[in-house]
Amino acid sequence: MSESVRHIEQALIPVVDRSVIAEGIFVVRLRSQHLTKYASPGQFINVRCGDGCLPLLRRPFSISRVEGDVLELVFNVVGQGTRMLASRKRGDLVDVLGPLGIPFNISGNYEAALLVGGGLGAAPLPFLTDRLLREKKRIHTFLGARSANQLTGRFLVGLHISTDDGSKGFHGTVVDALKKYLSENKPEKMKIFGCGPTRMLKALAEVADSEGIGCELSLEGDMACGMGICQGCPVERTDGKKKYSLVCVEGPTFNSHEIVLR
Structure with missing residues (x-):
């Protein structure tokens, strides 16, 4: 089992605060020792934005920043899910799944x-x-x-x-x-x-x-499950070994030579 899969966890975590940083752009800060310990740049979490059955699917959010045991999500309101998340208040519990995906590879011989x-x-x-x-x-x-x-x-x-x-x-x-x-x-x-x-x-x-x-x-994609089960986020590959990769599992980060963008 890979390290990225081993550390995936579903949990209810508290909202620390919410703010508006630009026109229509929100920051929600969440507290999670697990996510801040194991997440790496480029990974994301899938969030159940409401408390009930709607919206049905989770929404993917990039981890924008980590400070201590607090992580930040930055987003604008584009639909029901993000509207619900933007209305969360300090102390509210949010159902999250993560960390998900493959992080950026920051190693290498570059200055x-x-x-x-x-x-x-x-x-x-x-x-x-x-x-x-x-x-x-x-x-x-x-x-x-x-x-x-x-x-x-x-x-x-x-x-x-x-x-x-x-x-x-x-x-x-x-x-x-x-x-x-x-x-x-x-x-x-x-x-x-x-x-x-x-x-x-x-x-x-x-x-x-x-x-x-x-x-x-x-890459951005419709990563409803975040685990490769729903098959909703394919991206075409260039290497010929297989036709598609799933953005949520084999991405969201890719070498630009690996994929076909249309």
Whole structure:
């Protein structure tokens, strides 16, 4: 049995607090000695957002940050489940399952980590930043959003901001901001870590390939069970050994050369 499977636990854990950090963007902090001990950057938890039978399915949330025995979830309200989670108060108990998935591989022979996050897909980056700093890696973080009021750069370092509407930082996509940086700076031993919507990750993988830079991507998917049972989160593979991988079990982090993004 792998280490990641051995440490999966279902538990009721308490809400520490809830806050709003940007327009429509919430942070819920939960206390769990188990999750904070065993989780690694890139992993996620599946949360039962309500107390009753609805919503029926759990919702996946990246672990955004760990501080002591407290972990943070960062999200916006997009439906019934996230609306319920956003309404939780201090002391409420939340049913969680985790830690789930394969974490980022932060080891390797590189000097600088290029973190690229689009929208709320950037939620895993603070946790990743903390671990990379422990490994003495230089960090450049490229953070993109539609507009300035949707930026959430908390606990990130080496920030390069971009907005689609030009309201702050580079005017354009976060991938275009990265391309500009790479064109203006001397190459060093780099590795890219990307989190965000599929369209952004596809463009990011193409840049990494053209520049010859190693790249790991954290995918989003319909990970209702988190255990590979429902088969709801397939991603096509490139290696020919098998046609698909399940994002919840074999991901959500993948080497960009391993998968086909459409």
